[in-house]
Amino acid sequence: MADRTAIASTGPVIVWFRNDLRIADNPALAAAAGSGRPVIAVYVLDEESAGLRPLGAASRWWLAGSLRALASSLGERAISLTLRRGTARKVITDLAAQTRAAAVHWNRRYDRAGEAIDSEVVADLAARGIAAETFQASLLFEPQAVRSRSGAPFSVFTPFLRHVLALGEPRTPIAPPGRLAGPADLASEQVEDWRLEPAAPDWAEKFHSEWTRGEAAARNTLASFADNALLYYAEQRDRLDLAGTSRLSPHLRFGEISPFQVWHAAKQACESASGSAARASADKFIAELIWREFCHHLLAQHPDLATRNVQARFDGFPWRTDEAVPGALKAWRRGQTGYPIVDAGMRQLWATGWMHNRARMVAASFLIKHLLIDWREGERWFWDTLVDADLANNPASWQWVAGSGADAAPYFRIFNPILQGQKFDPAGDYVRRWVPELAGLSAEAIHAPFEARSDVLNAAGVELGTTYPSPIVDHKAARARALAAFARIKDETR
Numbered sequence: 453m454a455d456r457t458a459i460a461s462t463g464p465v466i467v468w469f470r471n472d473l474r475i476a477d478n479p480a481l482a483a484a485a486g487s488g489r490p491v492i493a494v495y496v497l498d499e500e501s502a503g504l505r506p507l508g509a510a511s512r513w514w515l516a517g518s519l520r521a522l523a524s525s526l527g528e529r530a531i532s533l534t535l536r537r538g539t540a541r542k543v544i545t546d547l548a549a550q551t552r553a554a555a556v557h558w559n560r561r562y563d564r565a566g567e568a569i570d571s572e573v574v575a576d577l578a579a580r581g582i583a584a585e586t587f588q589a590s591l592l593f594e595p596q597a598v599r600s601r602s603g604a605p606f607s608v609f610t611p612f613l614r615h616v617l618a619l620g621e622p623r624t625p626i627a628p629p630g631r632l633a634g635p636a637d638l639a640s641e642q643v644e645d646w647r648l649e650p651a652a653p654d655w656a657e658k659f660h661s662e663w664t665r666g667e668a669a670a671r672n673t674l675a676s677f678a679d680n681a682l683l684y685y686a687e688q689r690d691r692l693d694l695a696g697t698s699r700l701s702p703h704l705r706f707g708e709i710s711p712f713q714v715w716h717a718a719k720q721a722c723e724s725a726s727g728s729a730a731r732a733s734a735d736k737f738i739a740e741l742i743w744r745e746f747c748h749h750l751l752a753q754h755p756d757l758a759t760r761n762v763q764a765r766f767d768g769f770p771w772r773t774d775e776a777v778p779g780a781l782k783a784w785r786r787g788q789t790g791y792p793i794v795d796a797g798m799r800q801l802w803a804t805g806w807m808h809n810r811a812r813m814v815a816a817s818f819l820i821k822h823l824l825i826d827w828r829e830g831e832r833w834f835w836d837t838l839v840d841a842d843l844a845n846n847p848a849s850w851q852w853v854a855g856s857g858a859d860a861a862p863y864f865r866i867f868n869p870i871l872q873g874q875k876f877d878p879a880g881d882y883v884r885r886w887v888p889e890l891a892g893l894s895a896e897a898i899h900a901p902f903e904a905r906s907d908v909l910n911a912a913g914v915e916l917g918t919t920y921p922s923p924i925v926d927h928k929a930a931r932a933r934a935l936a937a938f939a940r941i942k943d944e945t946r
């Protein structure tokens with residue numbers, strides 16, 4: 453639904469790209485193209501406005517490729533992508549004034565700091581007689597539009613899911629525009645000027661073989677997922693050793709594909725497949741997409757989701773602060789905890805900028821519960837290292853694992869990293885891939901090398917404490933310590 457403060461003139465329409473780096477199903481762009489006016493496409497790297505969370509390193513890497521891809525698609529339609537750096541408010545209002553724009557279009561964002569900037573831009577433009585027109589694009593259900601029968605926002609996932617599914621089908625995706633016209637002489641910075649990608653050392657080297665950034669790659673990823681893995685999603689999504697999930701998260705994060713495109717592709721694939729298993733898979737996948745919506749719904753209610761416990765009783769949680777914490781945190785970040793499934797996940801993250809959801813849950817639980825390290829430390833590390841680091845999904849998921857969130861895993865549910873490995877990586881292939889020093893161990897031994905006989909370890913060339921670390925905490929003792937810590941905050945609230 454478009455929201456407009458319109459005052460017409462004959463100038464061009466500026467399309468301000470933000471988290472929507474695509475040309476298909478982009479309502480802000482489609483409306484600009486449909487206006488018949490010249491179109492100016494702009495992206496602003498805003499590292500100065502108050503309250504905006506600076507992008508992490510892996511996200512900066514992704515952004516660079518995504519902008520290049522967008523510039524190329526716009527170039528095929530005969531307009532360029534203008535890149536500017538500075539406070540968005542100043543850049544956009546200056547550009548609008550300089551080009552005598554009739555209107556500025558953008559797709560809405562839902563974080564409090566971003567919305568505050570957007571309101572200021574609307575006011576500045578209105579003062580100059582320039583229209584601002586905003587659109588719904590990155591969420592299927594906008595946070596302010598979803599309310600329970602009592603008029604309150606939701607804080608529990610299942611009623612939220614039930615409610616939004618009853619709202620009816622989201623709109624169908626909008627086709628990309630054809631040829632566009634725009635001014636050719638606008639000054640632009642270059643992506644390279646922004647140094648978004650690492651040079652020396654190039655820690656993102658492996659990212660290149662793992663990912664193709666941009667809208668075309670997002671579309672291919674969706675098509676191949678819909679043709680293959682989607683039908684088995686319900687069964688395979690938790691398996692660490694299989695390619696059972698879509699890997700669309702960074703594409704969705706940067707808006708190279710829209711949730712509307714993903715929703716309809718999933719529904720279509722399900723309709724053309726027969727059998728209840730396919731339908732169950734499509735439903736499960738759509739429910740995960742709705743988790744993304746729910747996280748944004750939570751962020752809209754709790755703008756400081758990344759820094760403050762949703763449940764205030766967690767403010768008194770006895771996180772460890774002793775002198776061993778920095779060492780434990782370092783071991784966790786580097787995948788050297790001595791628990792193979794945790795280490796495999798953390799190394800996958802470091803090498804590729806992405807981690808399987810099951811490994812994220814296990815690794816996060818290990819940091820919070822086994823190491824008793826404040827969840828915010830983990831959230832910050834993920835923020836910096838994930839290519840899909842998301843303002844809503846990341847803190848909401850961390851608070852979910854910690855138990856401090858709105859709708860959270862119960863604190864007493866403490867993942868056993870050995871059992872999780874055995875269940876979701878039954879042959880040990882995920883561990884073999886990411887922790888190659890354990891590759892010689894059998895499926896029986898690989899998830900708990902510290903319990904294996906010495907002849908088994910010798911035969912596989914594993915020497916604990918030398919070729920692979922001994923566990924940095926004992927599972928049973930860590931579990932008991934976590935439960936005692938939880939009992940303390942429970943007692944305090946009585």
Ligand SMILES: Cc1cc2nc3c(=O)[nH]c(=O)nc-3n(C[C@H](O)[C@H](O)[C@H](O)COP(=O)(O)OP(=O)(O)OC[C@H]3O[C@@H](n4cnc5c(N)ncnc54)[C@H](O)[C@@H]3O)c2cc1C
Nearest residue numbers: 697698699700701740743744809812840841842845846849
């Ligand atoms: C500690 C922790 C941190 C996380 N941080 C992020 C993050 O920064 N960015 C992010 O996109 N996801 C995050 N997730 C959620 C989830 O792990 C990823 O979305 C998922 O692994 C991405 O892989 P996929 O695209 O193959 O997912 P699929 O299973 O194919 O799901 C499709 C899409 O649905 C959305 N989705 C799936 N699961 C979730 C979920 N649990 N919560 C919210 N959205 C979901 C994603 O957009 C995903 O791309 C986090 C989870 C945990 C436990």
